[in-house]
Amino acid sequence: MTDRPSNILTRPTRRQALSLVALGASGVILSGLPRLGEARAAGAKTISGQLTVAFSQEPTVFNPHMPHIEVDDGVHFALFDSLFSVDPEGKFVPGLASEVPTVENGGISADGLKWKVKLREGVKWHDGKPFTADDVKATLELLVDANFRSWRKTGHDLVRDLTVVSPTEITWRMDKPFAPYPSILASTFITPKHLLSASADPNNAPFNNAPVGTGPFKWVERVAGDHIMLSGNPDYYGDGPYIDKLIFKYVPDLNVMYTQFKTGDIDVVGLQWITPDHYDEAKGLDGKVVNVVPGSTVESFTFNMERPQFKDPAVRQALYAAIDKQSIIDALYYGLPTPTESYMPQQSFYFNPDLPKHEYDLAKSKDLLAKAGWKPGADGILAKDGVRLAFTCSTTAGNHIREQVQQYIQQSFKDLGIEMTISNLPPAVMWGDYWMLSKFDSVIVGLDFLTGSDPDTSDYFRSTSSGAKGGSGQNNWQYANPEVDALLDKGGALFVPEERKAVYVKIQEIMRKDLPFLPLFQYATVRGHKQGIDNVSPNVNVRIDTWNIATWRRA
């Protein structure tokens, strides 16, 4: 007989989870953890023991170029390498490339159009075949292959004249300068030409379920619905691996995951980590290391800028001042997230720390609205030029914390004579056309605005990027500001980080002033691992914890 279903078990979608697992951090991060590299073994590396990482979603896509979710990335990091990768400070470190191409070392021409990448010598695929520049060429070609179900073509579609100069050198030309390309390359894993690109149908290649990479771990087996097992690659060129059997265990329920962490069945709690309500207990657990780690997702109260109610900047400013951020964070999110004024993660090199601080001030809201000419109508709701200050607010139905946030905000708004109606939708409806084609009035959403560590947000802020206006992108606010468009153009063609920073600091300033969305807070998550496992450390520039899994080791 079957069990009775329970709503505790309704699997949260990624979106819900973003907020369920909402955490925020005090900014105090893991001071005790050794930095990457310091743990480099002096002598020969020993590969031994078993380590279990748990994920609450099941990794099922092992071809890193096909559509996939974060936990799939988690496995890819163990199997594959990119040309270079990004460290927690946002700096690139060499991977399969022997040095990171920059304008300074001549790897990228000053105009950003000519690229030259030198590759590491003597690297072997897990099946023993040598890795060469042909593999890099084949990978970049596969990503834009019209018949291939490619995850992302952005950037790769600008690459022209791929030329293999020697087995360890490859050059190409860009159709136009595209500054985010280094960040995109840092998250592009190189796959073997002889197994994938040479396959008749790369969408259905045997490789997709028995991946072969150059990474620190080799594929062993997958037991569907249960786990994936990898083994340490003794021929790995970099630091590590130090673990013999690496297991990615699928634990669908977060309470169960936490319990198995307590019993010791799980060594490292992966995505979606420890729920905020367990934080107090978790940090006192014997033999476990538990930390609050900031993520790159920013929660916002988002406007549809084409709605007449929101065209008046005074309304957006007044609504911002009427939101009691700190109470929301403390009362509903266990005090974990950090309040923010920007869409940029505070750990980013490009973050602007000098934005005006939000203040919760209902009197100021009232004043702003009155000065802008909003007057109460017969029903007590403010109105101006025939527009009532009434709108709906939507988010994922069933996300209880966000629903409480809405009710809390609704009350403050009501006191000001603003009518906010809560209209939540199931995830598939909410984040489908309703969101992508801007059919909402306002939305509470957690968004990750950046691709890796790159500050470019053209997909979000450019006036031509909104689906409702026929564009391609995620500018679902329908935000349009020629100044921002020009700055995005400028920033996208600069290749020296310090020069780019000035541009993106300015964009953050404008967004804070224009307020197409009210930035609420930056999420943080509670992460944990067993004591005695070194180098498990966060990186805000990647989507998943296993970015440096090669170096994980038992003390």
Add this chain to the structure above:
Amino acid sequence: MLHYLLNRLGQSLILLLLVSMIGFAVLNLAPGGPLSQFALTPGMTREAMDRIAHQMGLDRPLPIQYLDWIWRLLQGDWGKSYRDQQPVLQIIGSHLFATLLLMGTSMVISISLGTWIGIRSATKRHSLFDYSTSVAAMVALSIPTFWFGMVAIYVFALKLKWLPAGSMYTIGNASISDYAIHLIMPSLVLALVDIAVWSRYMRSSTLDVINQDFIRTARAKGLTERTVLMKHVVRNAMIPMITLAGLQLPTILGGALVTETVFTWPGMGRLFLDSLGYHDYPVVMGLLMFSAILVLAGSLVADIVVTIVDPRVRLG
């Protein structure tokens, strides 16, 4: 009998066709799709989603997609999962073992124990045994499996450390005894509710029979109480139980969602929920067809078994 079976088979095929059409329509008309989970991914564009949907054939008209699917199915091709590209039958097969192991063990425990408790409560009506098992059954039925499972894990895995907290076996060290140890907690937790259900059914079914005239006759002709019970009471009381068990067969396919989740058991329940969440149409449709076939087969088998156990019933 043959005529009857052919007739049933014909009805079943029409029913299966209807189920497949309704299932396909409902599934595809529900909002979202296999790609909706990527909507909030940084850098994901509508253009890219449309392109991938086109490559997967998801932008074709629904009737065309259905005909394509059923045509392949008739040729024995159940399709491939959108999630991991494995053939649907292989996916069902790999999860079926885990579920059969768990549910089979639990069903053996619950049916044997439940039947015994039911008969004993009925024959010793109003005894301490009857009252205490009645209360216990009510308690067992009211405890949510999720909660009971978590408490069991807390006590036996976390505090006493007698049993593992979950999983079907120790990865890298799987032996028969290892499977057995891992099976104890989930199968007992799952059986708890079922014992209660079976004992209640068996009790009332036995009571129905025990007061009938032919039982009195059996006693009157001098049979021992044991013979009366085993040959006359139990055999008659079991008849409704067989039909019930037959109808239970397809629920195996649904798996024990809650128990599987609490004990991280890689069974059909999780597969179904995950596939549904992902809009993995080929797998969900595969599961639907598979379970529809089991429902029809289950009720047919139950009807046939009843004719064997109860000579009074004739098919046709």
